[in-house]
Amino acid sequence: MRVIARVMTIAAPFALVLVCGFAPEPAQRPAADIIVTAAPAYEPLAALRGEERFPNGAQLLVIHAGKPESKPEPLVTGFAATADANISFDAKTVLFAGKKAAGDPWQIWELTLADHSLRKIIANANGAIRPLYLPGGRLVYAHRTDKGYRLEAAQLDGSEVQSLSFLQASALPASVLKDGRILFEAGFPLGSGATPELFLVYSDGSGVESYRCDHGNARWGGTQLASGDVVFTHGATLAKFTSSLAAEERIVAPRAEYAGAIAETATGAWLVSVRSGAGTHYTLKLWKPGAAALQTLLAKSDEDIVEPVLVAAHTTPKRHPSGLHDWSYANLLALDSRLSRDGDLRVAPASVRLETQDAQGRTVITGTAPVEADGSFFAKVPAEQPIRFVLLDEKGAVLRQEHGWFWIRRGEQRYCVGCHTGPER
Secondary structure, eight states, X not given: OOOOOOOOOOSSOOOEEXXXXXXXXXXXXXXXXXEEEEESOOOTTGGGGTOOSOTTOOEEEEEOTTOTTSOOEXXXXXXXXXXXXXXXXXXXXXXXXXXSSTTSOOEEEEEETTTOOEEEEEOOSSOXXXXXXXXXXXXXXXXXXXXXXXXXXXXXXXXXXXXXXXXXXXXXXXXXXXXXXXXXXXXXXXXXXXXXXXXXXXXXXXXXXXXXXXXXXXXXXXXXXXTSOEEEEOSSSEEEEOTTOSSOEEEOOOSSEEOSXXXXXXXXXXXXXXXXXXXXXXXXXXXXXXXXXXXXXXEETTBEEXXXXXXXXXXOOOOOOOOOOSOSEEEEEESOTTOOTTOOOSSOOOEEEEEEEOTTSOEEEEEEEEOOTTSOEEEEEEXXXXXXXXXXXXTSOEEEEOSSOBOOOTTOEEEESSTTOOTTO
16 A cells, blocks of 8 residues: 655755665565654653653654655654554554644544545643554553553544553553553553563453563563564564463574564564664664564664554454443452462461552552462452552561552452462463
8 A cells, every 4th residue: 555645845855865675585575655753863761751752853754665765755744743653454544643833742643544634533731642553443542641651542533531551650552462452561560660561451451460470671662473472672682472481582683772663564574673872873674583684774864763664454453342340449369379480488378468559659558358278368459549469477577579569440350370470370
């Protein structure tokens, strides 16, 4: 599909370098148009700190399929800044974050590719970024608040806005998986840490969990491949999650700094944004996994080229049927709290303490529940606020505790195998 942009006068000419023959074989060249974000500066992790990723503005550009010699064109005109393109499942529309005037907050817009008509979907005083299509005519995005970015979902007409995260820290959508869950980025430990990590939540805000529990390295920019694997970056390296493995698997790739947000082409090649090091700009490259080198597709001498997406139809994710109820609480059951990836407890816990946070982020104890002789416990907990558990012995001393936070939606009914046994179990 060829995306045709309206021609308007551009204040400054593109200072770019286009490399012909960017793929070793024509069959590897993307058969669809590519949309990228071009920006004088890009900070991929700034939003997790509540800061601006594009401090000097940004613009969405279209690279036409099979024509590396042609100049990229603006996707939309009349905006001070545009970024975060996401293609609909039928490839007929594009969600993006945009600023009409430089001083405006980011808002969520939708562009119809056939006629380039525009409509604003999400508008709020603080701003919204990272829109992603959800099945059932909905979208998910990040709404900026005084506590960081909050996950929200809404209908594509902007109605029925629903909060999906309930932390006093940022959570940013990265991708929508084939099973309908939302892959999002947040600091680890969740709700209190600063190391970027990948988490999962259903499209109604329930079932929040870590994607994997082998925490340590910073992980961001997650994208699901056709194989079902989720590929992401550590910055200087790439890695992936495979369903059969409890820990990440390293990807052997050329040495570079990777921005994340990889796009997979129909031939299995990857579109990646890379740079040689700090102080240089990200360029758009094409890489076939296993190849020794990256092939340049688009480089600009004064701008970063990031967030590549293909203008092509793709499979609609499964739609998650919500089982929530309009209660003020949720029910939680642990089958054996003695079990843990960190080593099973040798001392049987006597009780479990529930903690939450007040408006200032201070820890508040809400109560305790008994732990049975087999290690199980049941707790009725307040919904839609940060919570965590602490296991206590019979004297009230701490045996094991969570250092991060999670949340439970209204009427959610959830159980776990044990405390921090890992999502693979």
